[in-house]
Amino acid sequence: MTTAVVVGGGIAGCAAALALGDLGYSVTVVELDPGGPPADPASAWRAWTRPHVPQSGHAHAFTTLGVRTLAEHAPQVLDALHAAGAERLALDHIAPRRAGEVAWEDAEFPVLACRRPVFEAVLHQEAAGRPGVSFRLGEAVEGIRLAGDGTAHRRVSGVRLRGGEVLPADLVVDAGGRGASSGRWAAAEGAEPGPAPDETARSRISGYVRFYRLHGAHRPTPLNRGNATGAVRDGYAAFLHPADNGTFSVSYGVLPDDRSLRALRGEAAFQAAAEADPLFEKWAVPSAAEPISTVRVMAFADNVLRGAAVTPGQHHVHGLFRVGDAACVTNPLYGRGVSLALAHAFRLAGVLRRYPEAGDEQSAQAATAADTLFRPWYDHAVRTDAERLAWWNETVHGLPSPAREPGGPTTSEIGAAAARDPEVFAHVARTQMTLPPDSAAPGPRELADRVARACADTAPAPPPGPAREQLHKILQAAR
Numbered sequence: 001m002t003t004a005v006v007v008g009g010g011i012a013g014c015a016a017a018l019a020l021g022d023l024g025y026s027v028t029v030v031e032l033d034p035g036g037p038p039a040d041p042a043s044a045w046r047a048w049t050r051p052h053v054p055q056s057g058h059a060h061a062f063t064t065l066g067v068r069t070l071a072e073h074a075p076q077v078l079d080a081l082h083a084a085g086a087e088r089l090a091l092d093h094i095a096p097r098r099a100g101e102v103a104w105e106d107a108e109f110p111v112l113a114c115r116r117p118v119f120e121a122v123l124h125q126e127a128a129g130r131p132g133v134s135f136r137l138g139e140a141v142e143g144i145r146l147a148g149d150g151t152a153h154r155r156v157s158g159v160r161l162r163g164g165e166v167l168p169a170d171l172v173v174d175a176g177g178r179g180a181s182s183g184r185w186a187a188a189e190g191a192e193p194g195p196a197p198d199e200t201a202r203s204r205i206s207g208y209v210r211f212y213r214l215h216g217a218h219r220p221t222p223l224n225r226g227n228a229t230g231a232v233r234d235g236y237a238a239f240l241h242p243a244d245n246g247t248f249s250v251s252y253g254v255l256p257d258d259r260s261l262r263a264l265r266g267e268a269a270f271q272a273a274a275e276a277d278p279l280f281e282k283w284a285v286p287s288a289a290e291p292i293s294t295v296r297v298m299a300f301a302d303n304v305l306r307g308a309a310v311t312p313g314q315h316h317v318h319g320l321f322r323v324g325d326a327a328c329v330t331n332p333l334y335g336r337g338v339s340l341a342l343a344h345a346f347r348l349a350g351v352l353r354r355y356p357e358a359g360d361e362q363s364a365q366a367a368t369a370a371d372t373l374f375r376p377w378y379d380h381a382v383r384t385d386a387e388r389l390a391w392w393n394e395t396v397h398g399l400p401s402p403a404r405e406p407g408g409p410t411t412s413e414i415g416a417a418a419a420r421d422p423e424v425f426a427h428v429a430r431t432q433m434t435l436p437p438d439s440a441a442p443g444p445r446e447l448a449d450r451v452a453r454a455c456a457d458t459a460p461a462p463p464p465g466p467a468r469e470q471l472h473k474i475l476q477a478a479r
């Protein structure tokens with residue numbers, strides 16, 4: 001039986017444990033945080049602390065790629081999520097109709113509404129319940145062990161825990177998140193680092209979030225984005241995400257050096273901002289909901305694509321694979337990390353099923369699978385961040401906007417056209433839901449033409465809600 005150690009029991013680690021357990025491997029998941037989730041996942045929000053996963057208490061959207069991945073490979077996880085109170089949402093009510101069409105295909109874009117700790121608790125329990133999978137909680141992996149001599153193409157033989165214990169393994173999955181250390185551990189064992197560099201791009205966002213619980217059973221207003229309500233405005237983003245069991249989050253994303261919006265960290269100021277926003281005013285008010293958290297603040301991670309994870313030929317250690325954020329991080333604003341981590345874990349398992357022997361072929365296939373999955377979303381995040389940062393830096397700091405590439409429509413023009421043109425809508429929805437373009441999708445030229453036609457009569461309206469200057473005044477008045 002193949003023995004695997006998974007470093008980290010977060011989303012990617014639990015998904016990898018599920019996928020490898022299904023292959024018949026004997027899997028040990030080593031997780032830094034002590035204490036697993038409570039028996040009742042719905043109580044994970046207050047009963048499960050994750051000191052090494054600070055984003056656990058922040059807003060999470062769960063896009064269609066993740067839902068489809070679970071439906072295909074682990075449908076019992078979806079059932080357990082629904083039993084724990086997660087809600088299934090769809091984008092049909094915001095789709096413009098194609099000519100002659102009476103209803104949008106509801107099943108096309110299933111999404112989930114859930115708080116992250118509840119989602120992760122369910123995933124953890126499903127993984128822990130798999131035959132052959134065990135967890136060691138409250139323990140840290142501090143190194144790997146390699147078999148063979150020399151510097152190149154050595155094979156992993158185990159991991160070393162804090163305290164010195166060695167767990168033998170035929171395969172090691174590094175699911176240690178964005179700070180994953182397996183590259184450093186391999187180098188410490190004398191393995192040659194591959195020449196492919198990591199690609200990185202700043203996301204430059206600080207996030208402020210607060211969670212609420214609705215008093216009633218119904219959502220006060222429809223969701224203008226299908227799975228969320230929100231807008232990206234002239235210097236900040238504001239979003240409301242429904243979640244499980246009548247809960248929801250309100251979050252703001254701002255430039256980290258925008259001092260005038262830092263007052264959002266105060267509860268009174270945050271509340272005043274939420275109540276003054278036409279998108280949230282029927283939700284985040286005492287008559288509709290009560291707060292269930294303080295205001296939480298976190299700097300969003302930068303975009304990173306790890307060369308060692310996505311470049312065939314860079315795996316100088318056979319049998320060692322990075323999964324999830326350990327391979328690629330995209331700006332959390334786009335809400336893709338969980339879906340990508342789930343999809344990556346099951347795709348890696350697919351490679352291991354087809355190429356069971358550790359070696360060049362297995363490593364190259366795993367890198368190609370990772371590159372195919374991550375690169376389009378890494379590139380999209382880098383492009384969209386550059387466009388947003390140019391806009392925000394202009395309004396917040398008065399910096400001149402760099403000249404735009406001629407030809408292509410902007411993200412806000414595409415968004416405006418999506419409300420009018422069903423094909424543009426499908427393009428936007430697929431992108432937001434982490435799905436690659438399908439064969440019927442318009443190419444770049446047709447998309448540009450459609451956007452131009454849809455916006456020909458009227459220029460895109462500015463997103464509803466207070467402009468940054470107004471938000472600043474609201475915050476000042478509430479302090």
Ligand SMILES: Cc1cc2nc3c(=O)[nH]c(=O)nc-3n(C[C@H](O)[C@H](O)[C@H](O)COP(=O)(O)OP(=O)(O)OC[C@H]3O[C@@H](n4cnc5c(N)ncnc54)[C@H](O)[C@@H]3O)c2cc1C
Binds near residue numbers: 009012031060332333
């Ligand atoms: C503010 C914020 C908001 C986000 N919002 C969204 C969203 O809306 N939708 C979405 O899809 N994604 C979102 N993301 C991204 C998402 O949270 C990540 O992509 C996801 O958590 C990646 O899962 P992971 O398992 O790879 O890493 P993590 O969840 O970070 O898990 C890594 C695990 O490894 C453990 N670990 C690390 N090192 C060791 C070690 N040496 N030994 C043992 N254990 C170790 C850690 O304790 C942790 O449990 C957001 C991220 C942030 C920061």
